[in-house]
Amino acid sequence: MKNIVLIGFMGVGKGSVAREILKKTRYIAIDTDDLIESMENRKIKKIFEKEGEAYFRELEKNIALWLEKSVKNSLISTGGGFYKVKNLKKIGTVVLLDSPFEEILKRIEEHPNAQSKLKKRPLLDDLEAAKKLYELRRPEYLAVADIIIDVTNKSLEECSKEILKKVKKDG
Ligand code: S3P
DSSP, X not given: OOOEEEEOXXXXXXXXXXXXXXXXXXXXXXXXXXXXXXXXXXXXXXXXXXXXXXXXXXHHHHHHHHHHHXXXXXXEEOOTTGGGSTTHHHHSEEEEEEOOHHHHHHHHHHSTTHHHHHHTOGGGSSHHXXXXXXXXXXXXXXXXXXXXXXXXXXXXXXXXXXXXXXHHHXX
């Protein structure tokens, strides 16, 4: 199976959609943020605080090279900025989870663990800056994606079915 690479803005539901797909398929689960936290043995928030964002982006690049070379049959969910790695398309079929910024915020705020979701994402500390980042990134997400899934008002099951159908067609 060709890898699936889930991309999209923070809080759009990459992790939740991945868990739903994993229930129904034999993909191996990989999460780039989790890999970075295990490699570094500390939380992303700490890495940003101590080392800065540029250092974190270097870690993402290294992981991307490893994924391209060594990983198959996997469903890879990524951090919201991972899409910038140069070899993204060589890792697998790139699937964008797309939704308006306001819907993403609503989704985070309605989550039972909203506070911890916000706390662990340093780039959501300032919501105005986050909205600007969203607007800057959205056209880039669209440009790099092989498959675009509008997740607005869709259940996890609907999203996962749509992804699997489109991935099959994509070959
Ligand atoms: C980031 C998104 C985060 C995490 C880091 C940076 C980003 O992942 O990788 O805080 O640049 O958008 P999620 O998209 O899982 O929140």
